[in-house]
Amino acid sequence: MSASEFDPTTAPAGRGERLSADVRREQILAAASVVFGERGYSGGTTDAIARQAGVSQAYVVRMFGGKEKLFRASAERAAQKVVDAFRTTIADFTGDEAPHDRTLALSVAYINLVVDRGILLTLLQLFSLGHDEGLGSLARQCFLRVYRVVREDAGLSPEEANAFFGRGMLTTMLLAMRMPDAAGDPAADELMACTFGETSTTLIELSRGQIPLDGGR
Amino acid sequence: MSASEFDPTTAPAGRGERLSADVRREQILAAASVVFGERGYSGGTTDAIARQAGVSQAYVVRMFGGKEKLFRASAERAAQKVVDAFRTTIADFTGDEAPHDRTLALSVAYINLVVDRGILLTLLQLFSLGHDEGLGSLARQCFLRVYRVVREDAGLSPEEANAFFGRGMLTTMLLAMRMPDAAGDPAADELMACTFGETSTTLIELSRGQIPLDGGR
DNA sequence: TCTTGTAGTAATCAGTTGATTACATCAAGA
């Protein structure tokens, strides 16, 4: 890897460099998804996010205008990543796949995305805030945006979409609770095998080898 | 309602009464499930729990030996309620229902239980802590206990159980994000109708009429 | 009546946290 390939957006954030606001913004959002995902909205401190992004706590707060606005931006970014991943997958559809093949392709895209535990958990945190004054409607909007992509762009029927999201939510919860860590328990093995099918073994290996905090980054 | 029917376990906790430790314990756990569910583990303060239970913050901390132990107890209680609700439902099985009827009965039992938003959200919070040192294994244990009841006691096949939990997780997420509040949006209406079937209208009414904080208590 | 164990609280404290302020550094245009 030569120096010219250095990408400040994905590189481990170094201290003291002067970068454009856009790049910093993306770094901070990536850090925020990790920290908010792990510790929740209340438990995720702006200081922890700042340290993970390699900037000062004061800068994080000022750039986003407060903790709640930062969480909003972080959650919207996570939801947008799902939409983008689905749209990219759908763009490759020829139009004559069986519904089952379309849902399978979307499932694979989803799992590949939420290997980044920050994305997975930030979405989960968002969805558990439905009762919140300002964040509740954001949660519903984000979910419905994904739903519409699956229904309209991917062309799944309501019933097919429902089955897809059911499987997706179970997948999400099993990964959130790190069920692969319970491998060896007969019930856990059966459940994982049935949910992930042939990919189960691969996923167990992925999950075991990867540090929880940063999604392996 | 006569005075003799007064039940300190479910009655709004009054200040200054002297009750047995067992009763106080249940009151505090009920309060904890509401507060932890709403604000998450970090955001749920022992003070808010104490106020909701009608006791002092110091008493809450001392009775459970710390905030984490209180959360553990609260999460275990929520999971146990699911197990109990399923076992009660299963006890009424004659043994010759179709699998579809068994899963439907379990679904109804689950929805009736998680009308208490505290139970719903506390479980969700627990499951999103899979990476936590001590709470992660608790999350997996609790989920697997429910899974075993559905597989062994209810006698569902792995595939049937998988479909049941998929639907259950989607139900859980939709209720967590208060999707019924988005009624009127075509996508939301279709999604709710497809997920909850004929019960959808009833659920929308229930959710709309009920204060989020206390599950209607 | 006296004692003892249980239920319960007020007061307090040290650590944490989001936010603010004032200041420093640097690149680019005039």
Added chain:
DNA sequence: TCTTGATGTAATCAACTGATTACTACAAGA
């Protein structure tokens, strides 16, 4: 060169939070 706007930080603060301590009040048995 000088100014100006943007990037970025150190220092500080008020509010909050979990925990501890020392205390009170009451009920039941001896």
